Amino acid sequence: MSSRHELQTRLERGIASLGLQLPAASVERLLDYQALLARWNATYNLTAVRDPADMVSRHLVDSLAILPYVQGQTLADLGTGPGLPGIPLAIAAPGREILLVDSNGKKVRFLREAIRSLKLEGVRAAQSRVEEVEGQFDCITARAFASLADMLAWGGHLLTNNGTxxxxxxxxxxxELAGVPPGFEVRAIHRLEVPDVGGERHLVVIGRTGHGSGC
Structure with missing residues (x-):
């Protein structure tokens, strides 16, 4: 079992590798979130990732890898599960209104406890199917949640005109690219280099057709 110091070293190495500068105390809060997730996971099986070091790399650092592409004042994280990437993004870049959406009751209970115990201002959790969520958001994140066609069919209504x-x-x-529905376009596909995470990682940036670049 890795000590907190070892986990902190791994997390700081990952953040440095991504070229990110995070606010003071972000690393401590990210590790507090990982510890809370590990504790709940032992009972509620919120994620298949069990090893704390793997959680740091595959959950925290992987989530932070998209931070340079996040924009706007409001964000919805669809199919967030135990808060990925929404909670790491909230910790790393505070001040944004964030809605975490998942249909699984025990995951949403965990999200609400994480928001409370980590004092995540401006962050709220909703137990809902994506297609039933209301409102519009400047940025929408979705991590391994569905095909591009399905996620846009279910949640496309949530993206503002100039959103990303x-x-x-x-x-x-x-x-999956041919399945992107009318009214949306793929703006860019970035290959992400996430340290200590095996396999390829890509970020697909999508916007509404006929609007600004958004990133």
Missing amino acids: WLAMKGKHPEE
């Missing part, structure tokens, strides 16, 4: 949709994928989603 950030879909986190493993391998390059070549076969």
Whole structure:
């Protein structure tokens, strides 16, 4: 079992590798979130990742890898599970209104406890199917949640006209691109280099057609 010091070293190495500068105390709060997730996971099986060091790399650092592409004042994280990438993004870049959406009751209970215990201002959790969520958001994140076609069909109504949709994928989603529905366009596909995480990672940046670049 890794000590907190070892986890902190791993997290700081990952943040440095990504070239990020985070606010003071962010590392401590990210580790507090990881510790809370590990504690709840022992009972509620919120994530298949069990090893704390793997949680740091595959959950925290992987989530932070998209931080340079996040924009706007409001963000919805769809299919957030135990808060990924929404909670790491909230800790690393505070001041944004963030809605964490998941249909699983025990995951949403965990999210509400994390928001309370970590004092995450401006962050709220909703137990809902994506297609039933209301409102519009400047930025939408979705991590391994569904195909591009499905996630836009279910949640496309949530994106503002000039908003940016950030879909986190493993391998390059070549076969999914043709399924992007009318009214949306793929603006960019970035290959992400996430330290200590095996396999490919890609970020698909989507916007509404006929509007600004958004990133």
